[in-house]
Every structure is written in C-alpha cells, then in structure tokens.
Amino acid sequence: MALKQLSVFLENREGRLEDLFNVFGENNIDIKSFSLAESTEYGVLRLIVSDPDKAKEALRNVDFSASLTDVIAVVLKGGFGSLQEVTDALPADLNIEYMYVLSTEAGHQSIVLKIKDIEKVEKVLIEKGFSLVD
C-alpha cells in the first residue's frame, strides 16, 4: 500500500515557498510532513499531505510543476536502534533513493522511504513484523 507523495519543483527565489503554502491554506490541505532537497538553483519539495490529488491540481492551476510519487511509510518499532531495524530488514541490494521522518509522535514514530520495487519491499517488511502507514 504505497503512499502518494506530492513532489514540487521550486526555483530558489524569494516567496515561492510562501506561495505554495498559501495554495495549501486556500484549499484546506494539511501538511503531515515534508522534506526539501536542494541544488544551488532549485529545489524539490516532497510532501505528505491530506489530499495529494487535490493538492497537485491546485498547484498546477497556479503554474507549479508538481507530480505524485509512490513512497512507503513504515512505523518504527520504537526504542533505541529502531531506525536501523528497518534498514536491516530491507534486502541488501536495495537502494534507498531518499528518506525522511513522517511522524515523531510517541508510539507512532514513522518514516517515509523512496525505493524502487515498492511491492516487494512492502511484503518483506510486513513479513518481518513492521506495520505500514496508508
């Protein structure tokens, strides 16, 4: 059960992030988590939001380049070394494109992973007793 991540192209110029948040505000879209990847001239904002399809449409209407990307979100088992438990559970040859924190709420700590072959990884994680966020 992949999660839909919203990815947005942002030029590094003043006010763009604010413009984007305004669009979300106007459309009642909740941001659950995000991470920003940057190069010197532009960035890609990756977000987990309440309604990704609606958010994408709203952004397109005001000329942002936005797309939806499949990611998976894993609930950490908690306690020391719980992040490593996840990476250890993954197939050895698997390349994690990127990852970020989805929630730090006690008991529901979770992370987002961008990987290839989502279905296979989901199966592996579930077999090893992890639960996924959907």
Place this chain on the structure above:
Amino acid sequence: MAIWNEAKECMSRDEMSALQSARLKKIVNNVYHNVEFYRKKMQQCGIEPGDINGIEDLKNLPFTTKADLRDNYPFGLFAVPKSQIVRIHASSGTTGKSTVVGYTRKDIDTWCECVARCLTMAGLGKDDVIQVAYGYGLFTGGLGAHYGVEHLGATVVPMSTGNTKKLVNMMIDFGVTGLMCTPSYLMHIAEVIEEMGVRDQIKLRATLNGAEPWTEEMRRQVEEKLGIQAFDIYGLSEIMGPGVANDCIMHSGMHVFEDHFLPEIIDPNTCESLDDNVTGELVFTSLTKEGMPLLRYRTRDLTSLTHEPCECGRTTARLSRFKGRSDDMLIIRGVNVFPSQIEAALLSINGTTPNYQIIVDREGTLDSLQVRVEVEEKFFSDEIRELEKLTKQISHTIQQAIGLATQVKLVEPKTIERSDGKAKRVIDNRKFD
C-alpha cells in the same frame, strides 16, 4: 487538392523565365524613370535600363537594404504619384524610424490574389470560416490576410490578437475551420484549447502561420496537439506582406509566387549569387509592384532555394525552412550562433517543450551563454539527480549543436515571458560601443 491559379503556379520553367524577364525589364525601366534613388544608384553602377535584357542580368542590378528604406522615409521610394496610393503600411523599426510601404489598387489586388493562393494551398476554400488573429493596423499581417480571405470567398472573422478564450469560444460557435496567426500565438491558442478541455469541440482544419520563425518540430507538435495541418506562410511588408510564399500539403518548402516576386539567394558577405540548395540570404525583386517596387531587396532571412517541381503539381521555386536571420545571428565568443539552432537542439530532447530563453552576457571580456528552460510536468522528477541529469543532457545537446559551452537553468513553468504577439527568445545583455 485545388490550385488557385494553375496557369501561373504550374507554368513550365521556360515560360516562367520568359515572363519574369519581360516583367523585370519593365520594372527596371519604371524605377529608373520614376524613382530618383534607383536612377542615381544605377548610374553609379554604370547601367541603364537597356542593359537589362532578362533575369540573367539580375546580378548587375544594385541591392536595396532596410537602411535605404529608412533613408528615404516616408515616401522617397514610391514610383507613382501619391494620388494612386490607396493604402499605407509601416513596420516599427527597433532602431528609430519605421519603414513605410505604399500600395496602389492593383498592388492590393495582387496581394489578395497571392493570399488566396496560400489559402488554397492549405486546402481552404469559399466554404471555410477563417479567423485572422494577426494584429490589425499598420502591421501588414491583419489586413493583408483579411482581404485575401475575402478574395478567396471564404468567411473572415477579424479577431486580431488579444482575448484568446474569446477566440476559442468563437472558434467553436462559428465552426471555424481555418486560422491565420503567428506560430507562437498558435501554440498559445493550442494551450488554451487544452486548458479549456474543448479539443473535441473545434472544427479547425488548417492554420497558416508566419511573421516569425519556428521549427519543423514545433509545427508537427502543434499539428498533433490540435489534429490539424499547419502551413508556413512567408511575407515581408517591404515586398508585400504575408503571402509572398507558402508551404503546400507536401510540406517540402514554401512556394514563391514567382510571377510577382523574383527570388535569389546570395552570400551575405560577398553578395555573390548562390546555387540552388545552398543556404544564404534571400533577396527579392518586385516584378509587378506599382506603389513601391524594389530591386534586389535584401531580406536578411537565411534560407535556400530549389527550382525542382513539387509533387503537389506546382512548378514554382521553393524556399527551405528559414535558418534564422543574418542580423539575428549572435556572435558569441567569435562563434556564429542562430537561436534556431538552440531551439532545434532543445526539441531533439524527448519531453522538452520549446519554452526557453537565451541570455547572452559578458563577464569581463568573456561572453557567457545561458539557456533557461521551463520545467514542464512531464519531465519533472522528484529526484535532484534526475533533474541534474536533464540539465547536463540539455547543455550537452546544445554544445553539440553550436560548439559552445552553455549554462542551462531550469525554471518554473510559465516564468518565461510569453505574449500573444512575438515571443522574446533572446536577451543580449552585452554592451557594444
């Protein structure tokens, strides 16, 4: 497919040469006696009208340039008394004075005839409803196209430029089948049709597009997007306006209406005549113009010519796709660069749409070249690595095409200035003193 004037558009090369020779002799005689500028110029070259016996003597005649038109502002090159002039058009000069052209009643008739030939070439006829979305006014585009459509007997809808949504709505409501506008405006219209989601409601069949260059890829793209045939129309106000040449259904070059305009290709530096299929500067001599006939007018447009008969049945000479303008040419670090080369390079990359801008600057003594490209959704990636790969690919492809290192900058969609008229593709920030 129909041909508007088979007698003139399909005559044998021998007949055409004979007709052109007879008309050339007449026009040379006319300008020698009626335009002081040409009389003096010919005298300086040591030639008299009697020395010109046919098109083989064309090479002995003096050239005319845009500067000559400006120097003789406003009416210095007119060959008839002002009482015979029924219309004036003018082009806005980027540097000061505009250039003015005048037409007699017969010149307007010739223009209508030529535009009717173009429309027929595009498969349009008297049953069609045609929108003219060129600017109306001093610019030759609007009125030139307008009266040509009327002459054809079709229904003209004089839109001019501006409200694109209204244009699309009328296109649907009036059952519009033909459209004349600039290529960049056509692409804008196509975008608006897509945004409005009304592609299946339009009956548009053919468009005639001119007044600015575009590439074959852009033409094909828009044809596919709208399910139409897009034709190139060529013209320049100094010679007439839109309708000097037009692309036929074979899309293998634009047919020049040679019975009215005598084309030649020269080397822009040496001014020597060039053979068929060799790229150089296009030069036109008026063969029938009364108001302001011009001898060997240097268009600054770079193209080549072929006299091979076309599969469409016409025998008139054809111009290849324009390679740029000899004065649009950018000299960057000593290398000749045409914006059209960069455009073609961009289009060869899968998924890159033609929204770009070329920015030339000078840091110290070194020229820099930057190409800004809008990141369209279809090739946007959530991974920086993929975007960097794209940047490198664009930069590499441009470098292959022009031989210069290029900095590529990805920008957000719709951030490059676009207007309903001409697109600003080049910004040259260098100061030349």
